[in-house]
Amino acid sequence: MKLIIHDLGPEAQERLSGKGEQVLYADGKYAPCQGCFKCWTKHPASCGIRDRLQETARVIGQAEDLTVITGNCYGGYSPAIKRLLDRSIGTSTPLSTYRGKQMHHTLRYGKHGKLLVKVYGDVSEKERETWRLTAERNAVNDGFAEQQVLFFATKEEAEAAEA
Amino acid sequence: MKTVLIDCSPKKRMSASGFIASMTDVFLRGKREKEKLRVPADHARILEKVKDADNAVFSMPLYVDGVPSHVLPFLKEAEEYCRENGLHPNVYVIANNGFIEGRQNEPLMRIMENFCDRAGLIWKGGLGIGGGVMMNVMRIMITVFFALMLISLVLSGFGTAPLITFGQQLLSVLLLGCGIIAFDLRLAACINRGKSYGKHYTRIMVPSFVFILFADIFFTVLSVFQGGIFRGWLKAKKPETVSRKQAE
Incomplete structure:
Protein backbone atom coordinates (compact mmCIF):
# COMPACT_ATOMS: atom_id res chain seq x y z
CA MET A 1 0.00 0.00 0.00
CA LYS A 2 1.17 3.52 -0.83
CA LEU A 3 0.37 6.34 1.54
CA ILE A 4 0.38 10.04 0.70
CA ILE A 5 0.66 12.69 3.41
CA HIS A 6 0.20 16.27 2.27
CA ASP A 7 -0.57 19.80 3.43
CA LEU A 8 -2.01 20.99 0.11
CA GLY A 9 -5.55 21.74 1.26
CA PRO A 10 -9.02 20.12 1.23
CA GLU A 11 -9.48 20.30 -2.56
CA ALA A 12 -6.22 18.45 -3.14
CA GLN A 13 -7.37 15.87 -0.59
CA GLU A 14 -10.40 15.09 -2.76
CA ARG A 15 -8.36 14.87 -5.94
CA LEU A 16 -5.63 12.69 -4.40
CA SER A 17 -8.12 10.38 -2.66
CA GLY A 18 -9.85 9.77 -5.99
CA LYS A 19 -6.76 7.99 -7.31
CA GLY A 20 -7.27 4.98 -5.06
CA GLU A 21 -4.35 5.57 -2.74
CA GLN A 22 -4.54 6.13 0.98
CA VAL A 23 -4.19 9.87 1.68
CA LEU A 24 -3.74 11.82 4.92
CA TYR A 25 -4.35 15.55 4.83
CA ALA A 26 -2.25 17.35 7.44
CA ASP A 27 -4.35 20.44 8.18
CA GLY A 28 -2.57 21.21 11.46
CA LYS A 29 -5.82 21.05 13.47
CA TYR A 30 -4.45 18.68 16.08
CA ALA A 31 -2.16 18.84 19.09
CA PRO A 32 1.62 18.60 18.91
CA CYS A 33 3.57 15.70 20.48
CA GLN A 34 4.04 16.08 24.24
CA GLY A 35 7.13 13.87 24.39
CA CYS A 36 5.54 11.43 26.87
CA PHE A 37 6.59 8.22 25.02
CA LYS A 38 3.33 6.55 26.07
CA CYS A 39 2.88 5.42 22.44
CA TRP A 40 5.76 3.09 23.36
CA THR A 41 5.18 2.35 27.02
CA LYS A 42 1.42 2.52 27.72
CA HIS A 43 -0.71 2.04 24.58
CA PRO A 44 1.62 0.77 21.82
CA ALA A 45 1.43 2.57 18.45
CA SER A 46 -1.41 4.77 19.67
CA CYS A 47 -1.12 8.35 20.93
CA GLY A 48 -2.61 9.36 24.29
CA ILE A 49 -4.01 12.58 22.82
CA ARG A 50 -7.54 11.85 21.69
CA ASP A 51 -7.75 13.59 18.34
CA ARG A 52 -7.63 12.38 14.75
CA LEU A 53 -3.89 11.64 14.90
CA GLN A 54 -4.38 9.09 17.67
CA GLU A 55 -3.73 6.10 15.39
CA THR A 56 -1.67 7.71 12.63
CA ALA A 57 1.41 5.66 13.58
CA ARG A 58 -0.53 2.49 12.74
CA VAL A 59 -1.53 3.87 9.32
CA ILE A 60 1.98 5.07 8.44
CA GLY A 61 3.54 1.88 9.78
CA GLN A 62 1.50 -0.30 7.45
CA ALA A 63 2.40 1.67 4.31
CA GLU A 64 4.92 0.06 1.97
CA ASP A 65 5.79 3.35 0.20
CA LEU A 66 5.33 6.82 1.64
CA THR A 67 5.04 10.09 -0.27
CA VAL A 68 5.09 13.35 1.67
CA ILE A 69 4.06 16.56 -0.09
CA THR A 70 5.06 19.49 2.08
CA GLY A 71 5.75 23.18 2.15
CA ASN A 72 9.32 24.21 2.98
CA CYS A 73 10.06 25.38 6.50
CA TYR A 74 13.77 26.25 6.77
CA GLY A 75 14.78 22.99 5.07
CA GLY A 76 12.34 20.84 7.03
CA TYR A 77 8.70 19.80 6.97
CA SER A 78 5.91 22.36 7.27
CA PRO A 79 4.51 22.74 10.85
CA ALA A 80 1.33 20.75 10.00
CA ILE A 81 3.26 17.84 8.46
CA LYS A 82 5.90 17.84 11.20
CA ARG A 83 3.22 17.78 13.86
CA LEU A 84 1.76 14.64 12.24
CA LEU A 85 5.17 12.96 11.94
CA ASP A 86 6.12 13.80 15.55
CA ARG A 87 2.91 12.10 16.67
CA SER A 88 3.79 8.93 14.73
CA ILE A 89 6.91 7.59 16.44
CA GLY A 90 4.87 4.56 17.47
CA THR A 91 5.88 3.12 14.08
CA SER A 92 9.00 2.07 15.96
CA THR A 93 9.30 0.30 19.31
CA PRO A 94 11.02 1.55 22.47
CA LEU A 95 13.81 -0.99 22.02
CA SER A 96 17.02 0.05 20.30
CA THR A 97 19.37 -1.45 17.74
CA TYR A 98 22.10 -0.41 15.31
CA ARG A 99 21.13 0.72 11.80
CA GLY A 100 23.56 2.47 9.49
CA LYS A 101 26.20 2.08 12.25
CA GLN A 102 24.16 4.29 14.58
CA MET A 103 21.64 3.75 17.35
CA HIS A 104 18.00 3.63 16.23
CA HIS A 105 14.75 2.13 17.47
CA THR A 106 13.63 -1.24 16.15
CA LEU A 107 10.84 -1.15 13.56
CA ARG A 108 7.37 -2.22 14.70
CA TYR A 109 6.19 -2.78 11.12
CA GLY A 110 9.44 -3.98 9.52
CA LYS A 111 11.20 -2.41 6.56
CA HIS A 112 9.53 -0.20 3.96
CA GLY A 113 10.06 0.55 0.28
CA LYS A 114 10.49 4.15 -0.84
CA LEU A 115 10.21 7.47 0.94
CA LEU A 116 9.49 10.25 -1.53
CA VAL A 117 9.43 13.84 -0.30
CA LYS A 118 7.99 16.48 -2.65
CA VAL A 119 8.82 19.97 -1.41
CA TYR A 120 7.10 23.04 -2.82
CA GLY A 121 7.75 26.76 -2.47
CA ASP A 122 10.84 28.92 -2.20
CA VAL A 123 13.78 26.71 -1.17
CA SER A 124 17.32 28.09 -0.93
CA GLU A 125 20.35 26.00 -1.91
CA LYS A 126 21.30 25.55 1.76
CA GLU A 127 17.76 24.42 2.54
CA ARG A 128 17.90 21.92 -0.32
CA GLU A 129 21.01 20.40 1.25
CA THR A 130 19.21 20.26 4.61
CA TRP A 131 16.25 18.55 2.96
CA ARG A 132 18.48 15.88 1.42
CA LEU A 133 20.06 15.18 4.79
CA THR A 134 16.70 15.15 6.58
CA ALA A 135 15.17 12.67 4.10
CA GLU A 136 18.28 10.51 4.33
CA ARG A 137 18.05 10.46 8.14
CA ASN A 138 14.28 9.82 8.05
CA ALA A 139 14.81 6.86 5.71
CA VAL A 140 17.39 5.27 8.03
CA ASN A 141 15.28 5.97 11.12
CA ASP A 142 12.08 4.53 9.63
CA GLY A 143 13.62 1.66 7.69
CA PHE A 144 13.01 2.80 4.09
CA ALA A 145 15.14 1.04 1.47
CA GLU A 146 15.40 4.19 -0.65
CA GLN A 147 14.51 7.87 -0.51
CA GLN A 148 14.22 10.80 -2.88
CA VAL A 149 13.59 14.53 -2.51
CA LEU A 150 12.09 16.58 -5.33
CA PHE A 151 11.60 20.35 -5.38
CA PHE A 152 8.73 22.27 -7.01
CA ALA A 153 7.93 25.95 -7.35
CA THR A 154 4.21 25.53 -6.60
CA LYS A 155 1.76 23.26 -4.76
CA GLU A 156 0.08 22.38 -8.05
CA GLU A 157 3.32 21.16 -9.61
CA ALA A 158 4.14 19.10 -6.51
CA GLU A 159 0.70 17.49 -6.56
CA ALA A 160 0.75 16.75 -10.28
CA ALA A 161 4.29 15.34 -10.49
CA GLU A 162 4.50 11.59 -10.83
CA ALA A 163 7.53 9.86 -9.28
CA MET B 1 24.79 42.04 27.69
CA LYS B 2 21.45 40.24 27.79
CA THR B 3 20.88 36.57 26.98
CA VAL B 4 17.49 34.89 26.66
CA LEU B 5 17.56 31.13 27.15
CA ILE B 6 14.57 29.41 25.54
CA ASP B 7 13.69 25.93 26.80
CA CYS B 8 11.79 24.42 23.87
CA SER B 9 10.79 21.12 25.46
CA PRO B 10 7.03 20.44 25.45
CA LYS B 11 7.37 18.72 28.83
CA LYS B 12 6.17 20.54 31.93
CA ARG B 13 8.64 18.81 34.24
CA MET B 14 11.90 16.88 34.05
CA SER B 15 12.96 18.11 30.64
CA ALA B 16 16.57 17.47 29.66
CA SER B 17 16.48 20.62 27.50
CA GLY B 18 15.43 22.72 30.50
CA PHE B 19 18.15 21.18 32.65
CA ILE B 20 20.87 21.85 30.04
CA ALA B 21 19.58 25.43 29.60
CA SER B 22 19.79 25.93 33.39
CA MET B 23 23.31 24.50 33.45
CA THR B 24 24.37 26.87 30.65
CA ASP B 25 22.75 29.75 32.53
CA VAL B 26 25.10 29.12 35.48
CA PHE B 27 28.12 29.76 33.25
CA LEU B 28 26.80 32.95 31.63
CA ARG B 29 27.54 36.56 32.55
CA GLY B 30 25.34 39.63 32.28
CA LYS B 31 21.55 39.74 32.39
CA ARG B 32 19.89 36.39 31.73
CA GLU B 33 16.28 35.40 31.33
CA LYS B 34 15.03 31.85 30.99
CA GLU B 35 11.79 31.24 29.12
CA LYS B 36 9.74 28.14 28.41
CA LEU B 37 8.28 27.65 24.93
CA ARG B 38 5.45 25.10 25.08
CA VAL B 39 2.30 26.69 23.67
CA ALA B 56 19.07 33.98 22.09
CA VAL B 57 19.92 30.44 23.17
CA PHE B 58 17.51 27.73 22.04
CA SER B 59 17.64 24.47 23.98
CA MET B 60 15.52 21.73 22.41
CA PRO B 61 15.05 18.02 21.92
CA LEU B 62 15.41 16.34 18.54
CA TYR B 63 12.04 15.12 17.26
CA VAL B 64 11.94 12.95 14.10
CA ASP B 65 15.32 14.26 12.90
CA GLY B 66 14.29 17.88 13.27
CA VAL B 67 12.91 20.76 15.32
CA PRO B 68 9.86 19.79 17.47
CA SER B 69 6.67 20.77 15.64
CA HIS B 70 5.42 23.17 18.36
CA VAL B 71 8.59 25.27 17.88
CA LEU B 72 8.12 25.81 14.12
CA PRO B 73 5.20 28.31 14.36
CA PHE B 74 7.28 30.28 16.87
CA LEU B 75 10.21 30.41 14.42
CA LYS B 76 7.85 31.67 11.69
CA GLU B 77 6.51 34.36 14.01
CA ALA B 78 10.02 35.25 15.19
CA GLU B 79 11.20 35.61 11.59
CA GLU B 80 8.48 38.17 10.91
CA TYR B 81 8.92 39.94 14.25
CA CYS B 82 12.70 40.27 13.92
CA ARG B 83 12.43 41.57 10.36
CA GLU B 84 9.76 44.14 11.28
CA ASN B 85 11.75 45.37 14.29
CA GLY B 86 15.18 45.15 12.71
CA LEU B 87 16.45 42.71 15.34
CA HIS B 88 19.67 40.78 14.80
CA PRO B 89 20.53 38.91 18.01
CA ASN B 90 23.13 36.16 18.06
CA VAL B 91 21.56 32.69 17.99
CA TYR B 92 23.04 29.63 19.68
CA VAL B 93 21.38 26.20 19.77
CA ILE B 94 21.69 23.31 22.21
CA ALA B 95 20.06 20.15 20.84
CA ASN B 96 19.75 16.85 22.66
CA ASN B 97 18.47 13.51 21.51
CA GLY B 98 17.64 10.10 22.94
CA PHE B 99 20.20 8.30 20.81
CA ILE B 100 23.79 8.08 21.96
CA GLU B 101 25.31 9.90 18.97
CA GLY B 102 25.27 13.70 19.30
CA ARG B 103 25.84 13.96 15.56
CA GLN B 104 22.27 12.80 14.91
CA ASN B 105 21.27 16.39 15.78
CA GLU B 106 22.87 17.69 12.56
CA PRO B 107 19.62 18.19 10.54
CA LEU B 108 18.13 20.21 13.44
CA MET B 109 21.23 22.42 13.54
CA ARG B 110 20.98 23.10 9.82
CA ILE B 111 17.28 23.95 10.08
CA MET B 112 18.07 26.48 12.83
CA GLU B 113 20.89 27.95 10.72
CA ASN B 114 18.48 28.28 7.77
CA PHE B 115 15.97 29.99 10.09
CA CYS B 116 18.66 32.55 11.04
CA ASP B 117 19.41 33.19 7.35
CA ARG B 118 15.73 33.82 6.61
CA ALA B 119 15.12 35.98 9.69
CA GLY B 120 18.34 38.01 9.41
CA LEU B 121 19.62 36.70 12.75
CA ILE B 122 23.26 35.90 13.40
CA TRP B 123 23.89 32.16 13.51
CA LYS B 124 26.65 31.50 16.04
CA GLY B 125 26.54 27.71 16.12
CA GLY B 126 25.36 24.96 18.35
CA LEU B 127 26.03 22.00 20.58
CA PHE B 145 23.28 10.09 46.67
CA PHE B 146 23.07 13.41 48.53
CA ALA B 147 20.02 12.27 50.50
CA LEU B 148 21.75 8.97 51.36
CA MET B 149 24.83 10.89 52.49
CA LEU B 150 22.76 13.05 54.84
CA ILE B 151 21.16 9.94 56.37
CA SER B 152 24.56 8.25 56.72
CA LEU B 153 26.02 11.38 58.27
CA ALA B 161 33.18 8.38 55.62
CA PRO B 162 29.75 9.36 54.14
CA LEU B 163 31.30 12.56 52.74
CA ILE B 164 34.08 10.61 51.03
CA THR B 165 31.60 8.10 49.60
CA PHE B 166 29.40 10.93 48.30
CA GLY B 167 32.45 12.61 46.75
CA GLN B 168 33.30 9.40 44.89
CA GLN B 169 29.73 8.95 43.72
CA LEU B 170 29.53 12.57 42.58
CA LEU B 171 32.76 12.25 40.62
CA SER B 172 31.59 9.08 38.87
CA VAL B 173 28.31 10.73 37.85
CA LEU B 174 30.12 13.86 36.64
CA LEU B 175 32.49 11.66 34.65
CA LEU B 176 29.51 10.41 32.61
CA GLY B 177 28.64 14.01 31.76
CA CYS B 178 32.17 15.41 31.45
CA GLY B 179 31.93 15.81 27.65
CA ILE B 180 28.65 17.69 27.94
CA ILE B 181 29.92 19.91 30.76
CA ALA B 182 33.19 20.71 28.93
CA PHE B 183 31.46 21.55 25.63
CA ASP B 184 28.78 23.53 27.46
CA LEU B 185 31.44 25.57 29.27
CA ARG B 186 33.04 26.37 25.94
CA LEU B 187 29.66 27.33 24.49
CA ALA B 188 28.99 29.64 27.46
CA ALA B 189 32.42 31.26 27.00
CA MET B 205 30.50 9.03 28.18
CA VAL B 206 29.44 5.40 27.99
CA PRO B 207 29.97 2.88 25.17
CA SER B 208 26.96 2.77 22.86
CA PHE B 209 26.15 -0.90 23.57
CA VAL B 210 25.98 -0.12 27.30
CA PHE B 211 23.74 2.88 26.62
CA ILE B 212 21.44 0.74 24.43
CA LEU B 213 21.27 -1.93 27.14
CA PHE B 214 20.30 0.64 29.81
CA ALA B 215 17.82 2.35 27.45
CA ASP B 216 16.15 -1.02 26.78
CA ILE B 217 15.98 -1.81 30.50
CA PHE B 218 14.59 1.67 31.23
CA PHE B 219 11.81 1.38 28.64
CA THR B 220 11.02 -2.21 29.65
CA VAL B 221 10.57 -1.27 33.31
CA LEU B 222 8.53 1.80 32.35
CA SER B 223 6.36 -0.32 30.05
CA VAL B 224 5.71 -2.83 32.82
CA PHE B 225 4.56 -0.07 35.18
CA GLN B 226 2.48 1.71 32.52
CA GLY B 227 1.05 -1.54 31.17
CA GLY B 228 2.17 -1.29 27.54
CA ILE B 229 4.10 -4.54 27.79
CA PHE B 230 0.80 -6.38 28.32
CA ARG B 231 -0.95 -4.63 25.40
CA GLY B 232 1.01 -5.92 22.40
CA TRP B 233 4.15 -4.01 23.25
CA LEU B 234 6.13 -4.77 20.08
CA LYS B 235 3.30 -5.91 17.80
CA ALA B 236 2.47 -4.38 14.42
CA LYS B 237 -0.88 -2.97 15.52
CA LYS B 238 -3.61 -2.28 12.99
CA PRO B 239 -5.70 0.91 13.20
CA GLU B 240 -8.73 0.10 15.35
CA THR B 241 -11.04 2.28 13.29
CA VAL B 242 -10.07 0.38 10.11
CA SER B 243 -10.33 -3.00 11.89
CA ARG B 244 -13.82 -2.12 13.12
CA LYS B 245 -14.93 -1.24 9.56
CA GLN B 246 -13.51 -4.52 8.23
CA ALA B 247 -15.33 -6.48 10.96
CA GLU B 248 -18.60 -4.88 9.89
Missing part, protein backbone atom coordinates in the same frame (compact mmCIF):
# COMPACT_ATOMS: atom_id res chain seq x y z
CA PRO B 40 1.39 29.56 21.28
CA ALA B 41 0.53 31.75 24.28
CA ASP B 42 4.26 31.81 25.09
CA HIS B 43 5.26 33.40 21.76
CA ALA B 44 4.55 37.08 22.41
CA ARG B 45 6.16 37.02 25.87
CA ILE B 46 9.37 35.44 24.55
CA LEU B 47 9.59 37.75 21.55
CA GLU B 48 9.23 40.74 23.86
CA LYS B 49 12.18 39.44 25.90
CA VAL B 50 14.24 38.89 22.74
CA LYS B 51 13.62 42.48 21.61
CA ASP B 52 16.54 43.95 23.55
CA ALA B 53 18.62 40.78 23.85
CA ASP B 54 22.12 40.30 22.48
CA ASN B 55 21.87 36.52 22.48
CA GLY B 128 24.47 18.61 19.79
CA ILE B 129 24.22 16.19 22.69
CA GLY B 130 23.69 12.43 22.42
CA GLY B 131 21.99 10.61 25.27
CA GLY B 132 20.64 13.89 26.63
CA VAL B 133 17.97 12.05 28.59
CA MET B 134 20.76 10.71 30.80
CA MET B 135 21.17 14.24 32.17
CA ASN B 136 17.89 13.64 33.98
CA VAL B 137 19.15 10.31 35.34
CA MET B 138 22.33 12.04 36.51
CA ARG B 139 20.51 14.73 38.43
CA ILE B 140 18.26 12.13 40.06
CA MET B 141 21.33 10.08 41.01
CA ILE B 142 23.06 13.11 42.53
CA THR B 143 19.92 13.95 44.55
CA VAL B 144 19.58 10.34 45.79
CA VAL B 154 23.36 11.40 60.97
CA LEU B 155 23.59 7.63 61.57
CA SER B 156 27.41 7.69 61.75
CA GLY B 157 27.50 10.59 64.18
CA PHE B 158 28.82 13.03 61.55
CA GLY B 159 31.90 11.05 60.56
CA THR B 160 33.84 11.75 57.33
CA CYS B 190 31.55 31.98 23.34
CA ILE B 191 28.14 33.41 24.32
CA ASN B 192 29.79 35.65 26.92
CA ARG B 193 32.13 37.05 24.26
CA GLY B 194 29.58 37.06 21.42
CA LYS B 195 31.86 34.73 19.49
CA SER B 196 31.01 31.99 17.00
CA TYR B 197 30.95 28.54 18.52
CA GLY B 198 30.77 26.47 15.36
CA LYS B 199 29.00 23.12 15.55
CA HIS B 200 30.14 20.57 18.09
CA TYR B 201 28.77 17.20 19.03
CA THR B 202 29.23 15.29 22.25
CA ARG B 203 27.55 12.52 24.23
CA ILE B 204 27.20 10.79 27.53
